[in-house]
Amino acid sequence: MFNVAIIGASGYAGAQLVSLVTTHPHMTLQHVMVSENSQDAGKSMADVHGNLAHLGHLKLEPLATHRLAELANSMDVIFLATPHEASHDWMAELSSGAAKVFDLSGAFRLKDTAVFEQFYGFAHTATECLNKAVYGLAEYNSEAIRQTNIVAVPGCYPTASLLALKPLFDAGMLDPSVRPVINAVSGVSGAGRKASLTTSFYEVSLQAYGVLGHRHTPEIESHLGTPVIFTPHLGNFKRGILATITVKLNAGNGQDELDNLYRTVYGEQPIVRLRDSFPKIDDVAYTPFCDLHWKVDEQSGYAVITSAIDNVMKGAASQAMQCANLTLGFAATEGLVNG
Numbered sequence: 462m463f464n465v466a467i468i469g470a471s472g473y474a475g476a477q478l479v480s481l482v483t484t485h486p487h488m489t490l491q492h493v494m495v496s497e498n499s500q501d502a503g504k505s506m507a508d509v510h511g512n513l514a515h516l517g518h519l520k521l522e523p524l525a526t527h528r529l530a531e532l533a534n535s536m537d538v539i540f541l542a543t544p545h546e547a548s549h550d551w552m553a554e555l556s557s558g559a560a561k562v563f564d565l566s567g568a569f570r571l572k573d574t575a576v577f578e579q580f581y582g583f584a585h586t587a588t589e590c591l592n593k594a595v596y597g598l599a600e601y602n603s604e605a606i607r608q609t610n611i612v613a614v615p616g617c618y619p620t621a622s623l624l625a626l627k628p629l630f631d632a633g634m635l636d637p638s639v640r641p642v643i644n645a646v647s648g649v650s651g652a653g654r655k656a657s658l659t660t661s662f663y664e665v666s667l668q669a670y671g672v673l674g675h676r677h678t679p680e681i682e683s684h685l686g687t688p689v690i691f692t693p694h695l696g697n698f699k700r701g702i703l704a705t706i707t708v709k710l711n712a713g714n715g716q717d718e719l720d721n722l723y724r725t726v727y728g729e730q731p732i733v734r735l736r737d738s739f740p741k742i743d744d745v746a747y748t749p750f751c752d753l754h755w756k757v758d759e760q761s762g763y764a765v766i767t768s769a770i771d772n773v774m775k776g777a778a779s780q781a782m783q784c785a786n787l788t789l790g791f792a793a794t795e796g797l798v799n800g
C-alpha cells in the first residue's frame with residue numbers, strides 16, 4: 462500500500478481527494494492537513510463535510526512548515542490542494558524526498574515566469590521545481606508524468622478546453638488566422654469553499670467574469686500552442702463545467718474528418734467519452750469523465766465542440782489521481798472507473 466498525505470484536505474478539491482484515496486485499492490490515507498492556524502484544525506473530515514460522515518476518525522492536522530521534510534521522507538504521495546502561494550512556497554521541501562507531489566494549484570503550470578507573475582500577482586522563485594514539473598494532462602503527458610516527482614495538475618477550464626482542442630491543433634486542422642473561441646460555464650465549487658459575496662446563493666446568477674484576462678488563458682495557450690479567446694462564466698449550480706468551443710477548420714476538414722480524428726485520439730482513453738449528442742453537465746457531475754461532442758458546418762468550415770467535466774473531479778482531484786496512478790505504475794483509471 463502507498464502512504465498518502467492530502468494538504469488542504471478541508472477544501473472542495475481536498476475533500477474530493479479524501480474520498481478518492483480512501484476508496485483506492487492501493488493507497489492508505491495517513492494525513493489530512495490544513496494550514497497551521499486553520500479554524501478547522503483538530504476537526505474531523507466528518508465535521509467539515511457531511512458526505513464524509515463515515516470518516517470521523519480522520520482528523521485535520523495543522524501543518525507547520527517544520528513538518529514538510531518529514532512528510533517528504535515518509536509519504537509516497539502528497540497531494541497539494543492548497544492556494545497557489547502555499548504550493549509555490551512548499552514544493553521545494555515537499556519534493557526533496559521520496560514522495561511524488563501532485564499540486565492542484567496553478568503554481569507550476571506556466572513555464573514562463575514573467576507571464577506567471579502577470580497573472581498570479583507574485584514572483585515565481587521555485588525555479589528548480591518549475592523546471593522539473595510536468596503538466597498533468599493525463600491523456601497527453603502520461604510518459605513524462607510517469608518519470609517525474611512533481612506534477613502540476615491542470616486547471617479545470619484548461620482541462621475541458623485542451624481535451625477538446627488539442628486533437629485538432631496537433632493534427633493541423635485549425636485555421637491559424639482564426640483563434641478558437643472558448644465560452645465556458647462553471648459551477649460555484651470552482652471558486653473554492655471560502656465564503657464570499659460573489660459565490661453566495663443569493664448573488665450567483667449566470668455571468669461572465671475574468672473577460673480577456675483570466676489566468677487560464679495563458680495556461681490554455683501555452684499547452685495548446687496557439688492563442689485563444691477564453692471567456693469563463695459563473696453559473697448557479699454546484700458542480701461541473703461546460704465549455705462550448707468554436708473553431709475555424711482548414712479547408713478539406715469536415716464532419717467525417719473530425720469524427721475519425723476524435724475516435725483515433727480518444728478511442729482507447731476510457732476517461733474521455735465521445736458522445737453521440739451534446740453532453741449535459743449532469744452527465745459528468747461527480748464523475749472523472751470528460752464528455753465530448755462536435756458538429757461541423759461544412760459550408761463555412763466552422764465547428765462547434767462541447768466539452769463537459771466535473772471541475773472538482775476531472776478538473777482537479779480525479780485528474781490528480783490519474784497522474785498519481787501513472788507514477789505509481791497503475792492504470793490511470795485505477796480506483797476511478799470500474800468495468
Ligand SMILES: NC(=O)C1=CN([C@@H]2O[C@H](COP(=O)(O)OP(=O)(O)OC[C@H]3O[C@@H](n4cnc5c(N)ncnc54)[C@H](OP(=O)(O)O)[C@@H]3O)[C@@H](O)[C@H]2O)C=CC1
Pocket residue numbers: 468469470471472473474475494495496497498499500501524541542543544545547565566567615616617650651652653654655772773776777
Ligand atoms: N475547486 C475547483 O474546482 C478547483 C480547484 N483547483 C485548485 O485547487 C486548490 C484548492 O482549491 P479548492 O479546494 O477549491 O479550495 P478551497 O478554498 O475549497 O480549499 C483550500 C484548502 O487549502 C487550505 N489552506 C488554505 N491556505 C493554506 C495554507 N497556507 N497552507 C495549507 N493549507 C491551506 C484550506 O484550509 P484552511 O484555510 O482552513 O487551512 C483548505 O483546506 C487551489 O489551488 C485551486 O486553485 C484546481 C482546479 C479546480
Ligand SMILES: CC(=O)N[C@@H](CCC(=O)OP(=O)(O)O)C(=O)O
Pocket residue numbers: 565566567615616617618647648649650651652653693695776
Ligand atoms: C468558478 C471559479 O471561480 N473558478 C476558478 C477556477 C478554478 C480552477 O481551476 O482553479 P485553479 O486554476 O486556481 O487551480 C476561477 O475562475 O478562478
